[in-house]
Amino acid sequence: MTLILQDLTITTAGRAPLIQHFDLDIPAGAIATVMGPSGCGKSTLLAAINGSLSHDFSLQGQILLNGKAIHDLPMEQRHIGTLFQDDLLFPHMNVFENMAFGIPPGTHRRERQLQIETALQEAGLAGFERRRIDTLSGGQRARISLLRTLLSQPKAILLDEPFNKLDQQLRSQFRQFVFDLIRERQIPALLVTHDSQDRPEYGQLIQLENNHA
Ligand SMILES: Nc1ncnc2c1ncn2[C@@H]1O[C@H](COP(=O)(O)OP(=O)(O)OP(=O)(O)O)[C@@H](O)[C@H]1O
Numbered sequence: 217m218t219l220i221l222q223d224l225t226i227t228t229a230g231r232a233p234l235i236q237h238f239d240l241d242i243p244a245g246a247i248a249t250v251m252g253p254s255g256c257g258k259s260t261l262l263a264a265i266n267g268s269l270s271h272d273f274s275l276q277g278q279i280l281l282n283g284k285a286i287h288d289l290p291m292e293q294r295h296i297g298t299l300f301q302d303d304l305l306f307p308h309m310n311v312f313e314n315m316a317f318g319i320p321p322g323t324h325r326r327e328r329q330l331q332i333e334t335a336l337q338e339a340g341l342a343g344f345e346r347r348r349i350d351t352l353s354g355g356q357r358a359r360i361s362l363l364r365t366l367l368s369q370p371k372a373i374l375l376d377e378p379f380n381k382l383d384q385q386l387r388s389q390f391r392q393f394v395f396d397l398i399r400e401r402q403i404p405a406l407l408v409t410h411d412s413q414d415r416p417e418y419g420q421l422i423q424l425e426n427n428h429a
Pocket residue numbers: 228234252253254255256257258259260261270272273428
């Protein structure tokens with residue numbers, strides 16, 4: 217699986233292009249990092265990739281996932297998982313119910329149960345199925361959120377500052393957990409961050425400028 221961005225230009229009416237002639241090639245299991253000042257277009261770039269770009273923007277160029285052009289497909293057909301600063305879990309539901317949202321519809325009940333159980337075991341959270349989200353620690357919630365994304369079998373993962381709300385120690389633990397799973401599953405990933413410590417030791421670094429001021 218590879219994610220390739222080819223000659224991407226993102227514009228909005230009446231302003232200089234936000235992103236211009238942008239190229240990036242992310243092989244399976246690699247994590248590329250995008251950094252840059254506030255407003256330079258990091259989140260907009262991710263939105264262009266996962267199909268949630270606002271209609272205020274226009275996009276030129278190509279986005280290829282495993283060789284297939286996805287830039288004209290609706291979000292649900294792109295198979296891209298995104299993790300945000302907020303874990304977007306439903307606090308009053310339990311872990312099982314939250315994780316079940318990640319599993320493709322039509323999956324048999326027993327199979328769904330097995331997938332959730334296995335994922336929890338691998339993450340050191342065996343037996344957490346019936347725990348309500350609002351009784352979990354920040355680190356546990358972060359892990360559940362990543363597991364839910366992985367259950368949807370994404371072909372690429374976008375990380376939009378997902379470590380931001382965690383304190384220093386949890387932050388480095390969760391970062392390692394995310395990086396290890398991405399490498400293990402051989403999924404291409406794109407990380408957006410303000411903090412150079414969030415970068416994996418390997419992978420490209422792309423510095424965006426603020427062209428849009
Ligand atoms: N719907 C929109 N229409 C027009 N301009 C927009 C829209 N949404 C965002 N922008 C502008 O696009 C630019 C890029 O925003 P974006 O959120 O991608 O930046 P960012 O690099 O992710 O910033 P931050 O680090 O603060 O999250 C900003 O100047 C923002 O004001």
